[in-house]
Amino acid sequence: MPWRKHWVDPRIDADDPALLRQKLERRAYEVWISEIMLQQTRVAVVIDYWNRWMEKWPTIHELAATSGDDVLAAWRGLGYYSRATRIHNAAKLVCEDSAMKGLLPSSVDTLVAKVPGVGRYTAGAISAIVFGKAAPMVDGNVLRVLSRQLGLLGDVKTDKSVIDLLWAAADSLAKAVAEDSCDGEISSTTEEQISDRPGRWGQALMELGSTICTPKPDCEACPISTSCRAYGEGLQLASTRGLAPKDIQTTLNPNPLPDIEDSCDFCKPFEEVAQNGGDEDAEIVPISKKTNASRSKARPRLQRQATLSAFFTQSNESKETPDSVPTELTPAGLATIVNHAKKFPVKVVKKAVKEQETLVCAIRRSDDRYVIHRRPPKGLLAGLWEFPSWIIPEDCENTETAYKRAAELHASAVLDPTLKLQSLTHPKLKYVSKLGSVPWLFSHLKLTMHVFLFEIKCSKNEFDTLPSTDDRWSDSIETESMGTGMRKCWDLVREVNGD
Template sequence: MLAHSNFKTSYLAGKGHSPANLPSMRRCSQPPTTVSKKEDATESPTMKRCKQAKSKAEPNTLGDMEDINFSTEEIPDIRASLLKWYDENQRDLPWRRISKNGDNGGISVEERERKAYAVWVSEVMLQQTRVQTVIDYYNRWMEKWPSIHHLAKADIEEVNELWAGLGYYRRARFLLEGAKMIVEDKTEFPKTVSSLRKVKGIGDYTAGAVASIAFNETVPVVDGNVIRVIARLKAVSSNPKDSKTVKNFWKLAGRLVDPSRPGDFNQALMELGATICTPLGPNCSTCPISHQCHALLLSAKDKSVQVTDYPMKVVKAKQRHDFSAVSVVEIVEGDESQSDSRFLLVKRPDKGLLAGLWEFPSVLLEGEIDLASRRKAIDNFLKQSFGLDIRKSCKIVSREEVGEYVHVFSHIRLKMCIELLILNLKGGKTCMQRMQESATLTWKYVDGDALSSLGLTSGVRKVSTMVEKFKQNRSNFVPAKRRKRQKEKTANEMEC
């Protein structure tokens, strides 16, 4: 069955695979092996630090992650080492500049709310998105909506337009809905995890980040980076995607949080995972807490074990392969050369992938089908959605294949077959009115200038670019053919 493109999104947590027979580890009291001075002189700094840590972090097998914990001796050392490293090495990021404007006890309510708002926006943008990508979006967002009260006055079209290209658009909608909810309650910005969790779109991670960074609540924050750091610190070989395991990671992170600087500590832990304790190439020699790392200790003892074995690598769900026919419908009043053409855009359903965003008319297909079948699917879609019978109510100026484009989502590989369909409506405004009355979807016409300025998704923008390039190549090709015919005609006349 053919249907309008509508997918569901999924959120993937931290990543990371250890050998199936490698158990979880913990600290034990077994004394370290004696090392001669000659051997010690030839060892790398990382190996030295690893051997020095044996008295603190000698591993022992465990049967259950619930038995793993940080000792009272480990915790102060980890806190002090990590915060010292963070103070000296933290990245200069725009949202951190705002969050440093005074402590919570010495700033106004308005300034506290601005600080919390900045943290909230940045943390939502950073979910599944690289820092370097987020910076420009964050700066533009804060320039347009510098406070939660400014954002609450915006509409979803404005928000989607600014968010365009950042992906996972549901995040933008939740930011807007959350801002409206907070402002309509006419109370201060929620300060605690429990109150923040009541705001639509704010989950455990975002609530913990805002509460600790903006309001100094001693609560943990657990994302993929934190899971990776803790999994290596304690050599946890449990499945990091398992809900029970994730719950235990939250408990371990909660044990570590420094009550005097909870926000800085949480950021330090995430910063360490993002810059030092990375998934594939951890820089253990510069890690401030490598002397506490059980995974590093195990790798020093057994060459078959790697730090990157932790956390366990979970096999990703197989990516679904979908196919769609996309028709860029251009409406002209006269012939194709007129400059007052309009493009038909359709609003996606309010639920599912890319909810509420604009796209060119498209149809999800059951596998790869031939050109005639794709065109039939598009014709049926236009007729059912707008009452637009392109053979009876339109003159087809041209209909050409533009090409194919593969757009990759986290769980879907979508292959789009793109066409340019140029129509001349019979009856003009009367036909347009009939379309408005018959439409079962929200739609609009936009000119070329408006199309280029709209907040379209990266996939729709790519389709638009392909069509413009196609039209440009075609316009260059036609005069060339005419010049060739004229040259041949002139040559024939000269021969005569």
């Protein structure tokens, strides 16, 4: 990963404050851009984008001086375009601020308070990796690792109490790692210990979660299984099934496991799968006691364990006694451990993706220029350019004729908004054809774009100025900052043009 570099040790350039500031400014900028790009995006994709970005704008000052359209164009294909806008706005703010002057703050609280778009995770990464402070770096991978380490069966996406508890654990670990440093410690004016250890530790936890402690973990290869409660519980379960030696747990984890669910208010209760068709890979759907009671008459009662101890100390009649006790963990035993660890953290049932249809109007002048429209500064695809589009309401008649008529009215209103109220088409607007439909999937939206082509027969200077300030003519669609889905629509237009 090109953004992972040696820590900038303040001792090396202590006699040259200007050079030290320049190095810190550059590193903070590099780490900041990488962390924002990596949100919701795979590392393999980000690497090329990050390299091109740094080649185009090597410093935060150069980024601040460029145009918003250039930034959006460089971001094309990464998705979540509001990230690019926030980065650009933040860069300008940081460079113009009389205190920061281009150098991102070193403390988490100041980063979150002063830099738009920087939350506590990104702030922690900058503080730890760049400035060597004992700040926690908690992304989705780390939440999963710590959930399993603590045996915390909770919702790490929406349950604030669970999230705060894991952040507190990560904070304690970061501080312990910083204090454990044997050399390379540096005391600032406030006697705060800084080194490269917190940054390396935070990145190691993220790496562990992305490569080994994944949703389907490789527990056999895990270097911290001895301290993992989820692993220990799975091992106990394997032992009760005769898939591991009875005493293996004392070798791997000498400390007895407390029954955390007897005293923990954070964990969701385990729920047994119905007797007629159990599946160890089944998704856990936590149900409160109140909900269970109210639904018990409406469906077959599910077996439910109140505590882990109840789960692991079954009666002899309920267990199958193996013919011989294994001398080592069997493959089936390891699978039992993995299946148990997979339950952490709680898997929340995803909401159904909303479906939406739009009419996309490509309006072409006789000089081969097209009308493009800038999207609102906030929301989906914020600030990007697109062909004039109209969201089809749910009560609209779902026929080709109705869609064509609606597209004609919307295209006409772009040229003359007064026609919309009268439901009239513009006399100089000519319908060419429907070019096709483009399906596009966002994280929360399944969009179908129906593309229509129109032509305007007009004199040379006619319609040079469009009624809306968000609309303009473009003779170079290829260079416009458009979303990938809208570019698919443009591909249909190019086909018709023979390009």
